[in-house]
Amino acid sequence: MDIQSTETPALIGLDWGTSSLRAYLFDVSGRVLDSRHSACGIMHLPKPRESGGFDDVFESICGDWLNASAVPVIAAGMVGSAQGWAEAPYIAAPANSAPLIGALKTVVSSRGTLVHIVPGIIERGAFPNVMRGEETQIFGALTAHPALGAGGKTLIGLPGTHAKWAFVVDGYLERFLTFMTGEVFAVLRDYTILGRTMHPCAGRDDDAFLRGIDMAVHAGATGMLSTIFSTRTLGLTGELRPEQQSDYLSGLLIGHELAGLSSHLASQGSTLDDWKLGLIGAENLCERYRTALHRIGAPDAGILHGTTECGLFHIAREAGLLPAIARSIPE
C-alpha cells in the first residue's frame, strides 16, 4: 500500500520574474520542503532564450529535485510574458482563480517535464493594466486568509518596482492599478540631480520619510514632477541633511502613490475606510507602506506572508496537478 508521506515531494513551484527566480519544493500538503533562489530572472538569463536560456536555468535550479522525483511543475510571473519561456494569455478582470486554472499554458522542458505557466490578468479600457505573478500572490493570500476573500471588500497592495493595488470583491479580483513607484524611485536616485546630494543612511530616517509623505499629501496638487524638486531645495536651504534625502524622496513617492489611490477611490465614491487592507511584499517595504497609510489616516494594513507559495500550490491543486492523497488513504 502506497500512502504518500507528507515528507515526499509532490510539486515544484516557480516564481520567475524579471530580475530573479525563486523555486519551491512542496509536499502534498503544501508544506515547503526546500527552496532556492537564483538571480537568473527572465531579463538576466546566462544564455539567450533562443539558445535554451530558460531550460538551462530550470535544469540548474530544479534538475536534482526532478532526478529524485518527477513531480509536476507550476510557474508564475514574467516567465509567461512575450519575453518569457512561453507566452501565457491574459485573463480579463474581473476574475477569480478559476479562469487562470483553466488557461494554464504548458511548455515542455528539455528533459520532457511539463511546466504549467499561470496566465496574467488584464484590465482593459482606456487605461489598460496588466499583472503577471501578482495574481498568484493575491489568490494565495485569499486562500491563506479566507477572511479576506469571503465577502466584503479587500484592497491588496503589492509594493515594489511596479506596485499594484488590487480591488477584491467577494473573492473576485475586480480591477487594479499600477504605480511605477519602485522603479521611478530608483532612477531618480541613480540618474537625476536628486541623487547627487544624497548620502546613504544606515537605518530609516522616520522624520524625513514622514515629511515626504506630508509634502505629497499637502503640497501634492502641483504633482510629483514639481514636489520631487523639494528633495534638492530643502537640501540647499539646510532643512534636509544629505543622509535624509533618500528617505524623504521615498516618503514623497509613496505619499503620491497613496494620494493617487485615494483620488481613484474618491472618483468611485469610495474611501480607504471602506476596504480591508492587506500588503504583500518585502517586509521593510511593507512596513514603509503601513507607516504611510497610518500617516494619512487609513485603516491598519496587515502584512500577508507566504502568499506566493500558497498561490502556486493552490492553483496547482485546483488544476489537478497533485496526486489525490485523500483518495489514496485506505478506509
Place this chain on the structure above:
Amino acid sequence: MDIQSTETPALIGLDWGTSSLRAYLFDVSGRVLDSRHSACGIMHLPKPRESGGFDDVFESICGDWLNASAVPVIAAGMVGSAQGWAEAPYIAAPANSAPLIGALKTVVSSRGTLVHIVPGIIERGAFPNVMRGEETQIFGALTAHPALGAGGKTLIGLPGTHAKWAFVVDGYLERFLTFMTGEVFAVLRDYTILGRTMHPCAGRDDDAFLRGIDMAVHAGATGMLSTIFSTRTLGLTGELRPEQQSDYLSGLLIGHELAGLSSHLASQGSTLDDWKLGLIGAENLCERYRTALHRIGAPDAGILHGTTECGLFHIAREAGLLPAIARSIPE
C-alpha cells in the same frame, strides 16, 4: 576724439549652465557681434575646478576676444552655484532686477579680468524653489517685450530639464514653480521598462502626443506614477505603436505639468486665463508646450526669443558695466 562705434566690442556675456556654455560678444548698443558655444558646462569641465577648470574654459572661449579688447564680463547660470566658479547669493522673491544688479558676485580670472556673476532667485517657505540663469532670461524677456512687464500679470514658462513657471506681476517676479519634466522624461525613456518598447520616431507623432496630454488631464487624478505605466500597456494591447510611445510619454508628462500648474493656480483662486503667457526655450520644445496649452484650452502663448542675450546686456548696462556712450558723443 573717441566716439565708440557700434561695431566695437563693449561686453562679453556668458550663459554658463550645467551642461553647456554660450558666450556672446556685444557692442555698446546690445547687438551681438559674435557668439560661441562650448559643451564645457559646469559639470563637464575638462579639469577640476580646484585646478583652474573654470579659468581654462573661460580663456579658451573668450581669450582672443579679451586680447583684442578688454571689455567687461557678465555671467549667469549655474556658474554662480556652490559647484560653480564662485557662489553668488540667492535673492529672495518677490524681486525685480534691481537687487540682482546690487548683488553681482565678482571673481577675478587668471588674466585679471573681473567676471560679474548674476545671483539666482529663491522662493523660501515649506517648499522652497530656486533658479539660476532663468532670472536673467525672465528680466531679458521683460526688457525685450515691455508690454509683458508693464502692468498686469504675466506667466512665463521655461520648458527644459527643470522647467520653470514664473509669475510676474507689475515687473516683479513674485514666485515660481519648478517641474523636473525634462529630466524625468529622459530617465524614464533611458533607464526604465518604458523605454524598452520605444522605437525612435522621425518627426513628432501628434496623435500620440495629444493622447498623452488627454490621458494626463482626464485620468491624471491617480497621478503620474500610475499614468506613465499606460505607455507600456497601450503598447501591449496594440493601441500605441513602438514609434508613438516616446511622444505619448512626452505628452503625458507635459500634460501632468500643465495640470499641476492649473491646480496651483486654482489653489490661489486663479486660472491660466488670468495671465499673459510667454514661453522661453528651445523652439521645438516651446512648440510642444504651445500645442499642449492649446489642447487644455489655455490662452495662446507667445514664444520669446533672444531673452538670454537681452537679460545679460540689460543687467550689465543697469549695473554700470558699459561705457557711457551717450556722454562720450560731443555736443
